[in-house]
Amino acid sequence: xxxxxxxxxxxxxxxxxxxxxxxxxxxxxxxxxxxxxxxxxxxxxxxxxxxxxxxxxxxxxxxxxxxxxxxxxxxxxxxxxxxxxxxxxxxxxxxxxxxxxxxxxxxxxxxxxxxxxxxxxxxxxxxxxxxxxxxxxxxxxxxxxxxxxxxxxxxxxxxxxxxxxxxxxxxxxxxxxxxxxxxxxxxxxxxxxxxxxxxxxxxxxxxxxxxxxxxxxxxxxxxxxxxxxxxxxxxxxxxxxxxxxxxxxxxxxxxxxxxxxxxxxxxxxxxxxxxxxxxxxxxxxxxxxxxxxxxxxxxxxxxxxxxxxxxxxxxxxxxxxx
Amino acid sequence: xxxxxxxxxxxxxxxxxxxxxxxxxxxxxxxxxxxxxxxxxxxxxxxxxxxxxxxxxxxxxxxxxxxxxxxxxxxxxxxxxxxxxxxxxxxxxxxxxxxxxxxxxxxxxxxxxxxxxxxxxxxxxxxxxxxxxxxxxxxxxxxxxxxxxxxxxxxxxxxxxxxxxxxxxxxxxxxxxxxxxxxxxxxxxxxxxxxxxxxxxxxxxxxxxxxxxxxxxxxxxxxxxxxxxxxxxxxxxxxxxxxxxxxxxxxxxxxxxxxxxxxxxxxxxxxxxxxxxxxxxxxxxxxxxxxxxxxxxxxxxxxxxxxxxxxxxxx
Numbered sequence: 042x043x044x045x046x047x048x049x050x051x052x053x054x055x056x057x058x059x060x061x062x063x064x065x066x067x068x069x070x071x072x073x074x075x076x077x078x079x080x081x082x083x084x085x086x087x088x089x090x091x092x093x094x095x096x097x098x099x100x101x102x103x104x105x106x107x108x109x110x111x112x113x114x115x116x117x118x119x120x121x122x123x124x125x126x127x128x129x130x131x132x133x134x135x136x137x138x139x140x141x142x143x144x145x146x147x148x149x150x151x152x153x154x155x156x157x158x159x160x161x162x163x164x165x166x167x168x169x170x171x172x173x174x175x176x177x178x179x180x181x182x183x184x185x186x187x188x189x190x191x192x193x194x195x196x197x198x199x200x201x202x203x204x205x206x207x208x209x210x211x212x213x214x215x216x217x218x219x220x221x222x223x224x225x226x227x228x229x230x231x232x233x234x235x236x237x238x239x240x241x242x243x244x245x246x247x248x249x250x251x252x253x254x255x256x257x258x259x260x261x262x263x264x265x266x267x268x269x270x271x272x273x274x275x276x277x278x279x280x281x282x283x284x285x286x287x288x289x290x291x292x293x294x295x296x297x298x299x300x301x302x303x304x305x306x307x308x309x310x311x312x313x314x315x316x317x318x319x320x321x322x323x324x325x326x327x328x329x330x331x332x333x334x335x336x337x338x339x340x341x342x343x344x345x346x347x348x349x350x351x352x353x354x355x356x357x358x359x360x361x362x363x
Numbered sequence: 364x365x366x367x368x369x370x371x372x373x374x375x376x377x378x379x380x381x382x383x384x385x386x387x388x389x390x391x392x393x394x395x396x397x398x399x400x401x402x403x404x405x406x407x408x409x410x411x412x413x414x415x416x417x418x419x420x421x422x423x424x425x426x427x428x429x430x431x432x433x434x435x436x437x438x439x440x441x442x443x444x445x446x447x448x449x450x451x452x453x454x455x456x457x458x459x460x461x462x463x464x465x466x467x468x469x470x471x472x473x474x475x476x477x478x479x480x481x482x483x484x485x486x487x488x489x490x491x492x493x494x495x496x497x498x499x500x501x502x503x504x505x506x507x508x509x510x511x512x513x514x515x516x517x518x519x520x521x522x523x524x525x526x527x528x529x530x531x532x533x534x535x536x537x538x539x540x541x542x543x544x545x546x547x548x549x550x551x552x553x554x555x556x557x558x559x560x561x562x563x564x565x566x567x568x569x570x571x572x573x574x575x576x577x578x579x580x581x582x583x584x585x586x587x588x589x590x591x592x593x594x595x596x597x598x599x600x601x602x603x604x605x606x607x608x609x610x611x612x613x614x615x616x617x618x619x620x621x622x623x624x625x626x627x628x629x630x631x632x633x634x635x636x637x638x639x640x641x642x643x644x645x646x647x648x649x650x651x652x653x654x655x656x657x658x659x660x661x662x663x664x665x666x667x668x669x670x671x672x673x674x675x676x677x678x
Contacts, residue, residue, distance in 0.1 A: 073581075073582060074501055074582060075501070077497070077501070077582050077583065077586075078497045078500075078501035078503060080493075081493040081494055081496055081497035082493070082494050082497040082498070082503065082509075084490050084493065084494075085490045085491070085493070085494040085513070085553050085557065086509075088490065088546075088549065088550050088553060089512075089513065089516055089550060089553070089554075091550075092528070092546060092547060092549075092550035093516045093519070093524070093550060095531070096524065096527030096528050096530075096531055097527065099527040099530065099531065100523075100526060100527040103526075103527070103530075110529065110530060110533075155389075159386060159389060162382035162383075162385055162386050163382070163386055165374045165378055165379050165382035165383075166374070166379070167379040167380065167382050167383030167386070168379075168383065169383070170383070170386070173383075173386050173387055173390045175660070175661065175664045176390045176393075176394065177386070177389065177390050177393060178660065178664070178667060179393075179394070179397065179657065179660055180393060180396075180397075182607060182656050182657075182659070182660045183611070183653055183656055184610070184611035184612075184613065184628050184652070184653075184656070185611070185613065186611070186613030186617075186628045186629070186632070187611075187613075187627075187628050187631055187632075187649050187652055187653070188396070188649075188653075190631060190632040190645070190649075191396070191400050191645065191646065191649055192396065193640075194403070194640075194642050194645070194646075195396060195399065199414055200412045200413070200414050200416065201416075202395070202396075202399050202416050205414070205415055205416050215414075237393065237396070241393075242671060245667060245668055245671065246668070246671070246672065246676065249668055249672075249676045284676070287672065287675075287676075291671075294518055297520075298519075298520035298521070298522075298523075300520070300521060300522055300613075300614045301613035301614050301617075301628075304613075304614075304617075305613075305632055318520075319520055319521075319522045319523075319614075322520070322522045322523060322526075323522050323618070326522070326525075326526045327529075327618060332526065332530075335526055336526055336527070338523075339520070339522070339523030339524075339526055340523075342520050342523050343519060343520070343523055346515075346518050346519060346520060347515055347518075349518075350511075350514065350515045350518045351511070351515075353518075354511055354514065357672065357673065357675045358675075360672070360675055360676060361675045361676075
């Protein structure tokens, strides 16, 4: 919109304001706008209250009881904070937390390293970089469950393609590479699939970060004869950092609650070596039917994710201002 | 900026070549699993489990036959007594001493996926557009807190949400119904829709509507006739993101549906043949399931960044 139009608008508004008595005009306008705002926002809020907040309150209430969803007619006893106490002192939940931490830590490390390197290379703008970027992005769009299920086939000890390629290059007999049933390898099997799927995500956000750095900063650095190494550490990395943080936080949140891919690949096994928090929660809630106990566990996860989401939105706003 | 200044920071030809080679190598490696899914869907069951894995093989659509049918084992005499096979699927099945017993559950599950994904996308985009407009144009009290609340609902662990939802749906009779799943996916997707569309609507200058309103349009008319046409690209991109989420979703579907409303993701892993997973059929189901997503990824490639950062990063 041009300045000329804006002044016309202002003038029109002035004339209108003069023509109508001020309080009346204000009331009619404010009322209708407020009504529209309510009309537009309320349905979403009602839906979220019904599908998210009401069940959440129900879960909080259940978390203080010994309710079991498979025995709805049994008397429900209030157990106070017992469920929470048990979770925080139970060695099984700590094992689940350790498995989750191992998974989150290594996926973030690998995805950030590979993702940032790829973004850095793509930012060299070689011929055809746009096409290859799209190709690399494909895995992250796919269903983690359906693809995770297919990786089971790639990991098969005798016939799997992954096993075959690894044994071809390492010389280890393929029958010894049991990615999903060995206690030592299974945690890495899920890390590999997650890294394959989500490195593109980190790459795409890092690429945006690298492209947000204005050229003139590098030009100034060239004039000052800063070495490429120096330019990388004092311009590229610090300026891309909020974007890297954004990607890391989001991957952290997503992998902290990881369920679908792991459930189909290992189901938490062998034993409970890959039993990440969400798998434990599913076993407690939908296999052992300890609804009260699992509600308490769910609330603890909620609080953790809520805290992380808060930090995420802060970084998001920081990136937005760029 | 002058051409000379630009050349200072332009990467050298050699560094471009090396960068290109590494990126292409990564892209090719990352495509192997996908290539393998598609290749396996065209193998016969014995070819699919051959060692070493067969890269060259005679293509067959047996996997697709098995995906859409259920089969029963029969005696050779019984098969001999049948009238001659009328199509390829009949023929291959009989060669394995089996006959087709009927259609499998794949098609109904696939249709469930379509109904639930499109239904929830429509609702989420409708609610999302209205709410995004509300937040974009009006002074809403506590707007930042409400927006954070909306986003945080999307980040909640699905299993944790599923526990009370399971109980609630059991009370309301919504367990294992398409309506229940549409409501749930709408609630999850509406947060993304609001955030994404708010970004798109913020970019449409307010002056357009204000001019229209001075011309005598009401607020609602201005929204319908001025803002909506301007936001079409944003609405389309948002719809595709919602569609992809609902299409791919597994956790809620696996826990809250079991029969009539089950979608494809929890169904595909359960496809089994005699003595274990029927990998060509699983691969065929996976391929059919993935093709729409591949098309959408290509359509969306310019908007992807926006979609995965809830509209915060635009370029």
